[in-house]
Amino acid sequence: MMIATSKEPSMKCSINNCDREVAYNDMCNAHYLRWLRGKPMYKVIRESLPCPKNHPIHMAWENMKARCRNKNLAQWEDYGGRGIAYDTSWESFSNFYGDMFPTWEQGLTLDRINNDGDYCKENCRWATRAQQQQNSRRSKLTLEQAEEIRNRRGAGESLTNLANEFGVKYHIVADIMRRKTYAK
16 A cells, blocks of 8 residues: 655654654554554554663563563463463563663673562562572572582582582582582
């Protein structure tokens, strides 16, 4: 379908938060076509974002929602499949951003403090990958046990023996020794 262009192409679309140029009838092409088909305009109003979509905070928000809602994701079983949801106010990125940006730092990722709790301001923090590994349902060791592994390995005990005794895989003990995980 060919859309007639406006006489003033520098004008912006009249739909809230749309910064595209007017094509016809004070609307951009997308909104005008939606209007022609009789679709409600509120569904196409875009949220004005406080940061770009490729920013780590926006990506953390998108990933959080997908883990809770998308049954086709491999991680869904560990999140939405266990009943983990997110605060309904966080459906809007602006609300999520307002709650979580003040404590965000580059290199940190979104983490739930209580792994059986939902994503909400009170139960979320920004954490390093190592902190997240320690805060996992699969995490079997405490910081004290990791320190004991370091001490016993330093005294000459084998990685294999330590892994068997503490009930973890060999690579976990190796990571502890390299301080890749369970580091204070």
